[in-house]
Amino acid sequence: MCWSVARGDPSGGTDSTSRYAARHFGDFDFSGITVVGPTRTFTGREERRVGDVTVELIDLGPGHSAGDVALWVPGDGIVFAGDALFQGGHMIVWSGSLAACVQSVDTLLATGAEVFVPGHGALMERGEVIAFRDGLTRVQEAATAHAKGGLSLDEAAARVHAEFAGGLAHPERLFTATAGAYADAGALEPLEVLELVRGMADLA
Structure with a gap:
C-alpha cells in the first residue's frame, strides 16, 4: 500500500498519490x-440507556463510509x-454515493436537533448543518450535469473544484x-479507495 511504503519517508515517494x-x-x-468486530449489530434505529440518559x-447507511x-x-x-x-473542511465520500451523503444529513436534520457534533471540526448549529447539506446538494447538481454532459471524471472534478473549493480545508476532496x-x-x-486517493492527489 502506498502509505505503508511512504511512512517515515519525507519525500513520500515519487508519484503524486504516494506523496x-x-x-x-x-x-x-x-x-x-x-x-475487533462488533458484538451486536442493528438496522434502522435502536434506543439504548446510558446511565440515566x-x-x-x-x-444512516452508506454515505461518508460504507455504513455510518x-x-x-x-x-x-x-x-x-x-x-x-x-465543519471547516470538505467531506470525503468513500461510499461511492454523494446522494447518500445528502440523505444522511437530511436524516440528522429530521431529528429536530439544534446542536450537532461533527466528526471533524467545531460544534454546529442547525443552520450550519442546513448550509452544509445545501453545499453538498449544489456540488451534486453541478457534478451530475457534467456527467450527463459527457465530461470525463477528472475534468468534471477540476471544474467542481474551481467552483466550490471556497475557503474550506481540503478542497481536493471534491474529487470524491x-x-x-x-x-x-x-x-x-x-471507485476503489486507492483510485479516490489518486484523484485527490492529482487535484491537490
Whole structure:
C-alpha cells in the first residue's frame, strides 16, 4: 500500500498519490492493532440507556463510509453525527454515493436537533448543518450535469473544484464528491479507495 511504503519517508515517494498519502496518512502507525468486530449489530434505529440518559442509535447507511451511525440524545437536543458532518473542511465520500451523503444529513436534520457534533471540526448549529447539506446538494447538481454532459471524471472534478473549493480545508476532496455523483448518475462504477486517493492527489 502506498502509505505503508511512504511512512517515515519525507519525500513520500515519487508519484503524486504516494506523496499525498504520505502527507495525510504517513504520521499514523497502525501496526500492532487488532481489529475487533462488533458484538451486536442493528438496522434502522435502536434506543439504548446510558446511565440515566436515553439515546437513540441511527443507522444512516452508506454515505461518508460504507455504513455510518449517528447518536441522537433527544433529552438534550444533540446529535453526535460522526463523519456524516464536517465543519471547516470538505467531506470525503468513500461510499461511492454523494446522494447518500445528502440523505444522511437530511436524516440528522429530521431529528429536530439544534446542536450537532461533527466528526471533524467545531460544534454546529442547525443552520450550519442546513448550509452544509445545501453545499453538498449544489456540488451534486453541478457534478451530475457534467456527467450527463459527457465530461470525463477528472475534468468534471477540476471544474467542481474551481467552483466550490471556497475557503474550506481540503478542497481536493471534491474529487470524491464528484466521483460519487458520477456513480449515482450511472456514469461510472464506484471507485476503489486507492483510485479516490489518486484523484485527490492529482487535484491537490
